[in-house]
Amino acid sequence: MIRLSHVHKTFPNGAVALRDVSFHVARGEFVFLTGHSGAGKSTLLKLLYAEQRPSSGEVRVSGHVVSALKGDQIARLRRRLGIIFQDFRLLEDRTAAENVAFALEVTGARKDAIAARASRVLAQVGLASKSRAYPRELSGGEQQRVAMARALVNDPAILLADEPTGNLDERATRGVFQLLRDINAGGTVVVMATHDLDLVRQTEYRTIEMREGAVVYDSADEAPAPGPQ
Amino acid sequence: MRLLFREALLSFRRAPVLSGLSITTIAFSLFTIGLFGLVAINLQRALEGLEERVEIVAFIMRGTPAESIAQASQDIAAFPEVQDVGYVSEEQALARARRELVEFRDAYRDLQVNPLPPSLELRLRPGFRDAAHVGAVAERLRGFSFIEDVRYGREWIQRLDHLRNLTGVLGLVIGLVFATVAMVIIGVTIRLTLLQRAREIHIMRLVGATNWFIRGPFLLEGALKGILGGLLAVALCYGGFLVFRRSAESFNGLLFFEPWQAAVIIGFGMLMGLGGSLLSVGRHLRRMGGRADRRAS
Structure with a gap:
């Protein structure tokens, strides 16, 4: 589903974000991306959803070479991905249901189908009763669930989560994480960037650790890779 | 389509002062062009009448x-x-x-x-x-x-010639200056709306909206403002025409625009609105794309 081959990313100011990153994520996997702030986790996710382009190397998602996609092709790729962030990125002037429906509206889905699918996904994340609430009326955990509902509403094959529990208390973290596991159990690939090691240790999921832009550990290899020097 | 109109109209509600400003600017630029147009039309007609009497x-x-x-x-x-x-x-x-x-x-x-x-x-x-x-x-x-x-009548023939040419050139130059100012103002107001909605546009991009889907409401907004400005300009021209006709009764048979000429003015307003927003949105989207790629994580 996801394949990175010798990916480098250097910003115009000379900062190196990724160094020779290569790995493969198979169908149905749940992968943790771990590492300190600035290790390159977010940049790596941005390459996957075509927000940034690699300086060299190849990024493939669902069979597409992401760096070769242009304009509307990028939009179509993103419709097959679900993306969630630490800061939720909800529209403050829309209700939970409208935020979810928004992701369907931009794809040109039929109006009658939109409402039904939005409420079904909100029910899936446990927020059926709060569909008319505005983001400011919801807790952090609930806002993240709305963001997850929005990410799921297009039935994505891959869910990318950038520190989804970074702003949540322990209880909300557990709820959101359980939801991610349920989504993965349904067959969706989940790539979750986090620095919450407690969460990582609770499970047997594959873990890729990054340091200074390089992959220094991949539990799939069962052997630590050499660090950058 | 409904979404497109809803989004476009929403911006009028969100920023009524800015919207009013852009409509007024378009209206005034077209009003200027329109007034010169009216003078040119009537001068042309007067000249045709006079020219018929040109005798040697x-x-x-x-x-x-x-x-x-x-x-x-x-x-x-x-x-x-x-x-x-x-x-x-x-x-x-x-x-x-x-x-x-x-x-x-x-x-x-x-x-x-x-x-x-x-x-x-x-x-x-x-x-x-x-x-x-x-x-x-x-x-x-x-x-x-x-x-x-x-x-x-050598002299008056030459004078009429000059007057007609001058009116045409002056109307065109002043009109174009005003039209440029109007387009810049439309561009700026659309840009302010874009900045106001940058977060929303960012989210739209993330959930897979195409660039044309994002542009649509802004282009429609620009076109609507242009059409409203054009209508206002025609109304202002008509007001000016009525006032002039009342105060100068000796000018018999003054002409106002034919319907197709009024439609051209309104159409020109729409193009101005569309042009201003197209430039503004295009630049904004290109910058957003470029900035994301330059920003360190």
Whole structure:
């Protein structure tokens, strides 16, 4: 589903974000991306959803070479991905249901189908009763669930989560994480960037650790890779 | 489609002052163009009326044989510029003078000798009634040996020509300056809306909206503002037209725009609105894409 081959990313100011990153994520996997702030986790996710382009190397998602996609092709790729962030990125002037429906509206889905699918996904994340609430009326955990509902509403094959529990208390973290596991159990690939090691240790999921832009550990290899020097 | 209109109209509600400003600017720029257009239309019509009366009068020496005059009339009628040629004899000239110049009726009645020479009166074809052609025909007439003098309203023909050209050029220049200002203001107001909604646009991109989907409401917003500005401009022009017509009753038969001309003004407003927002949105989207790629995580 996801394949990175010798990916480098250097910003115009000379900062190196990724160094020779290569790995493969198979169908149905749940992968943790771990590492300190600035290790390159977010940049790596941005390459996957075509927000940034690699300086060299190849990024493939669902069979597409992401760096070769242009304009509307990028939009179509993103419709097959679900993306969630630490800061939720909800529209403050829309209700939970409208935020979810928004992701369907931009794809040109039929109006009658939109409402039904939005409420079904909100029910899936446990927020059926709060569909008319505005983001400011919801807790952090609930806002993240709305963001997850929005990410799921297009039935994505891959869910990318950038520190989804970074702003949540322990209880909300557990709820959101359980939801991610349920989504993965349904067959969706989940790539979750986090620095919450407690969460990582609770499970047997594959873990890729990054340091200074390089992959220094991949539990799939069962052997630590050499660090950058 | 409904979403497109909803989003476009929402921005009017979100920023009524800015929207009003852009509509007013478009309206004023088109109002200026429209006023000059009205002056040009009416001047053109007045000129057409006046030009029909453009005549060249060639006075003939007394004693010129009738055959020579008849032959010359035929030659002159064959000039490509000439519509018709008429001969006015001494007697006809005197009779006309007595009829038309009432003030001098007594003087003409007491005359022992007819002081008025016979003449040829020429009217030119449409398209040849400007100063240059009239002058050229007059010059050729002077070449006939029996023609004593040639008269035509050289000065006023030239003045009318100048006035018409000046009105056209001035209207176009001032109109274009205003149109540019209006487009810049539309661009700025759309840009402010874009900045206000940057977060929303960012989220739209993340959930897979195409660039045209994002542009759509902004383009529609620009076009709607342009159309409203155009309508306002036509209304202002009509107001100005009514006021002028009332205060200057001597100007009979003043013309207002034909419906298609009003439609052109409104259409031009729509293009201005569309152009302003297209430039603004295009630049914003390109910057957003570029910035994301340059930003360190």
